[in-house]
Amino acid sequence: MSVSLETIKDSLRIDDSADDVLLTGYLNSAxxxxxxxxxxxxxxxxxxxxxxxxxxxxxxxxxTYRMTTLTGTLTVLDATMNALISQMRGEVASLEESQSKSS
Structure with a gap:
C-alpha cells in the first residue's frame, strides 16, 4: 500500500497508537x-x-464519521475523493485506449 499508517495519522493529527488497527483497516478498505x-x-x-x-x-x-445516524439528513460523499476517482477513471480509460490502438 502506498499510504502508510504514519501518513494517515499525520493527516488526522493523531499522536497515539490507540486507533492503529482501526486506521489500518480504513486504509485497506479505502x-x-x-x-x-x-x-x-x-x-x-x-x-x-x-x-x-x-x-x-x-x-x-x-x-472522522465512524458513526452514522439517520435523522433525515443526506450525507454527501467526500468531494475530493470523488474528483480524484473521476480523474483516475479518465486516465485509465485513456491508457487502455492507447494500449488497444498499439496492439
Missing amino acids: SQFIKQAVGGDESYFEDNSRFDTAVIALASTYY
Whole structure:
C-alpha cells in the first residue's frame, strides 16, 4: 500500500497508537474501494499521487464519521475523493485506449 499508517495519522493529527488497527483497516478498505471504482491495472496505482490522496481522503472520512445516524439528513460523499476517482477513471480509460490502438 502506498499510504502508510504514519501518513494517515499525520493527516488526522493523531499522536497515539490507540486507533492503529482501526486506521489500518480504513486504509485497506479505502484502497480497495478506490481501486475497484477506478478499474485498471494494479501497476497504475503504484507511485500515483492522485491515488494516495484519494486513499487519505476516504480513510480520513471513514475515521472522522465512524458513526452514522439517520435523522433525515443526506450525507454527501467526500468531494475530493470523488474528483480524484473521476480523474483516475479518465486516465485509465485513456491508457487502455492507447494500449488497444498499439496492439
